[in-house]
Amino acid sequence: MNIDHLEAFMYVVQLKSIHKAADALFLSQPTVTARIKTLERDLNTELFARQGRGLLLTEHGREFIPYAEQIIQSYKEGKKIMKERDEQEEVIIGANIITSQYFIPFALPLWKRGNPQLRFKFISAPNELLIEKLLQKQVDLAFIKDTTNDGLQKQQLLDNSVRLVVYPDHPLQYEENITANRLAEEPMVFFECGAFDWNRIHKLFEVGKVEPRIEFQVDHLEVAKSIIKSRCAIGFLPYLCIKNELASGELFEIDVAHLIQIKQHVFLTYTNQEVTKWRLWKDIEETVKKF
Structure with missing residues (x-):
């Protein structure tokens, strides 16, 4: 069953003329007639009976009107919803x-x-x-x-400031006034990324005239974090990356504000x-x- 056939049926019902329905739909009379005939075949019943030059609804035609109206209305509502979705x-x-x-x-x-x-x-x-x-x-x-x-x-x-983090029970947790020389003793993982000014961290050790023990250099935050959690190294990482681990106690932040602060x-x-x-x-x- 085609929605165009149902609309043709309802136009003929309302205007009581195939000629007027064709004008309203901008179709030819034969096209409207063909749509009515196709609908009648689909329903296996006659919807109109000819009386001279006019048309009369059959009993089955009158019974079908509310169903046709409901189908057309449902179609229009669905079409409206789809249009609104497209225009979302x-x-x-x-x-x-x-x-x-x-x-x-x-x-x-x-x-x-x-x-x-x-x-x-x-x-x-x-x-x-x-x-x-x-x-x-x-x-x-x-x-x-x-x-x-x-x-x-x-x-x-x-806040995505860079923090120095260590694994639980690392000796640095219990030390105060940590120096660059002390940090240089620890194996470190360095996360290299253009989003951060890592040169400042390197500068920290240059000023102290010591070489950091960079034993891992990676370009992925999760890799760097996993290395620290596996107790293989310590490292400087951005806060967004370690927020959950700091909250759960899987990692600990070491206060080195007296040495370096990377506020980002x-x-x-x-x-x-x-x-x-x-x-x-x-x-x-x-x-x-x-x-």
């Missing part, structure tokens, strides 16, 4: 690699739950590429490190001030608090 507002969010790995999986489900009318598209990319995409209007919001660009606005959001934050960065009016904006702030 899309939000394109980007994040640098570290934020993508540790914050976004926590946040995206919460944002969708609070904003079912939005469709989310997510892009994980380096900071520099995300800045380009923001300026080219290819991304609405991006979670990136601090940047200075006249075309961008930003809001400090997540993730900024919510955008080009259009209008985004701050979105309900999503408040949800992002609430998600950061929960995280």
Whole structure:
């Protein structure tokens, strides 16, 4: 059964004429007649009886009217819902690699739950590429490190400072006023990534005129973290990566603020001030608090 056949039937019912129904549907009279005949074959019954030049509904035709109306109405409602879904507002969010790995999986489900009318598209990319995409209007919001660009606005959001961490019961846990010389005695894992100024850590040892025992040099945070957890080394890692392990006691932070401080934050960065009016904006702030 075709929805076009049902609509032709209802137009003929309402206008009491195939000629008028054809005009209303912008179809030829033979086409409307063919649709009625096809519908009658599908139903295995006559819906109209001819009376001179006019048409009269048969008893079966009158009985079928409410069913045809219901089917057409259901079709229109379904079509409307599909159209609304197609027109659903899309939000394109980007994040640098570290934020993508540790914050976004926590946040995206919460944002969708609070904003079912939005469709989310997510892009994980380096900071520099995300800045380009923001300026080219290819991304609405991006979670990136601090940047200075006249075309961008930003809001400090997540603490991602670099911390020195050790495995449980490491001797450094019980020592105070740790020196660069003391750190240089410990095997270390270095995570190399363009997102951080690791030269400052190297400088720490240069100033002390000592060579650090870099026994592992890796380019993946989880690898670096696993090496520390396996009690093979200590290391400097960004907070987002070790947040859960610090909370659970799997890793411990060593206070070396007197030697070095690498304060870093993730900024919510955008080009259009209008985004701050979105309900999503408040949800992002609430998600950061929960995280």
